[in-house]
Amino acid sequence: MTPAPAMPVALEIAVTSPAGAIVARDAGADRVEICVGLELGGLTPSQALVEATHETGIPAHALVRCRPGGFEYDADELALMEHEVRTVLRSGAAGVVVGALRPDRSLDEDILRRFVDAARSVAAHAEVTLHRAVDHAADPVATAARLADLGITRVLTSGGAASAPVGAATIARMVDAAGPVQVMAGAGVTPADVPRLLETGVAAVHLSAKRSVTGGHAGVSMGSGDDGSGHTVTDAAVVAAARAALDR
Template sequence: MTTAPADAPATHARPAGGPVALEIAVTAPAGALVARDAGADRVELCTGLELGGLTPSQALVETVHETGIPAHALVRCRPGGFVHDPDEVALMEREVRTVLRSGAAGVVVGALRPDRTLDEDTLRRFVDAARSVSAVAEVTLHRAVDHAVDPVAAAAALAALGFTRVLTSGGAASARAGSATIARMVEAAGPVQVMAGAGVTPGDVPVLVAAGVAAVHLSAKRSSGGGHDGVPMGTGDDGSAHFVTDAGVVAAARAALDA
């Protein structure tokens, strides 16, 4: 993979009246195609969406890259909290480099200290790993920020760490409920883009745009309609159908942004 020029990528918050991007969380190439064709600007790619998302495989990243829509790969080595031990950090550094070499346009990472402040040392390692592959790789802080003791202060620290954007619900159960905090994060983040996500529906788009976000993020998912009634395959397996990307929801979100 050809390494981009040495200058770090510029990051820009949304200018007043500027376009707001649409990002769709997907778990499969089919979902990336649906998102692309229904008007998304990019996708966040992961596996285990029902667990909050986990790192996708190299083959999955490569295949989604072939669809042509920019894909930002989540790098999260396990479900659960965001305090990581040294072995987990080293693994995720390698995953950052792997997904970018496999065609991802960016990575989505996060880490906290036990006191629920940003683990800045770990985050710098992730940013450095990304930029060692491509100087224009985009780096997003995931919703670990919503578990931080002060999401607004966390947003204010991201420019110095080299981040492109932050995905947040404003520390609330949904982005709509956290919209007032999201607006404060937009003010605090400076050049770092703030992207609203968590429980977002097309009907929430006007409220989130009014908060000043640079992007909205939603899973736009529906049940595939095909589960199983057999022996459970793990503690998280109740036989339910898996989720797929709903073209109608993506298109409705696109229309809401374009209105």
Template sequence: MTVALEIAVTSPAGAATARDGGADRVELCVGLELGGLTPSQALVEAVHETGIPAHALIRSRPGGFVHDAAEIDLMERELRAVLRSGAAGVVVGALRPDRTLDVDVLRRFVDAARSVRDAVEVTLHRAIDHAVDPVAAAATLADLGFTRVLTSGGQPTALTGATTIARMVSAAGPVQVMAGAGVTPADVPALVGTGAAAVHLSAKRPAPDSAHAGVPMGGADDGSAHFVTDADVVRAARAALDAA
């Protein structure tokens, strides 16, 4: 089995770096430091022009994955907009207060995506890692119409969750399991060993001269630099996959 490489990016430059380094696709978002948020329509259009398939994260705010009706409506609008702007797929997620998958909301997202384009790929994001039983949740995804799921096996990093990821691969059936969270190129062989269909990493480094320490721009702003995609890390991950 050929294991795919997905890189999380936040810009057209990052998408081009991922493409040139051998990535198979990118997950596109903004606000990586917040766990990722929905990219703008213009950003999706610009990344589409780089030629690499881009799967847009649909997440209207930071924080947990229990969403109210207004947030769900907004994310459905965002989902339709990014697909019409050239996204190859969307990345969605939602939980109930009891930490089970919100299957009604997820089915609504999948149906909305397929109403825009029949063959669109739909990924469940790491909300599954906050579910009470990620393995049992993975077993439901085929019936919900998902293409793949991104997971760390319910752990802070994919490497520490590798045993659970392997169980999720068995449970998910035709749904592709993609290992991600805290991944470095050195982790790739162990993650390939789980049977995962893809490995996901941000391959990021701080951008030079981008910090603004001393003049915070918000409550969560520690003055640190924003991140850019590191070409060396992308190439190293590709090499590790090719050698695995």
């Protein structure tokens, strides 16, 4: 019997605007993750931002994370994020990106089930991605093995390391453990890293492909994380280089 051809590896770009989604789309991305506060690890985008990104035509998966910091959530935060899951899907998101841990750094499966149920109550085929909370888990490989039973579509991971290239060996083990759940490598990824990550067997590669834009402000700070230097945008050349590396 002739073996089935390997599925192409998808390219996902993290963006913070509809303009970024258009750049990613036109440079060859397969989908985007839409969020705000990328410098904080990403936070839930507004309803209008999700709607506008949906209108660009590229599949957009919305991050649902109500605050920066750790991944243990109280009842009020959980209720808010369940509401956000439903809202972003009703606003046109193709899927949601979620995660939660217990104090012992194990996956909070009860919360994950609630997120999955909330997503599928809006769209039966909504995709659910476990975000990089998995990299803060005590055992990312064992966590990956549990995801299929929870109804998770894919997991974004650096293999528990500071960057996906550094964690490549663990990512390969996660691919073996995850079964039908797609494993997507992300964190600190550049186009030059793509060949090494492909060797792990991942289903997708994720990067922010961003560049800094001048035009900040001087003087009074707008907050503790504001140095007045400007902001970042999606770089078409980086997206295109990542696409080319995947297609070689």
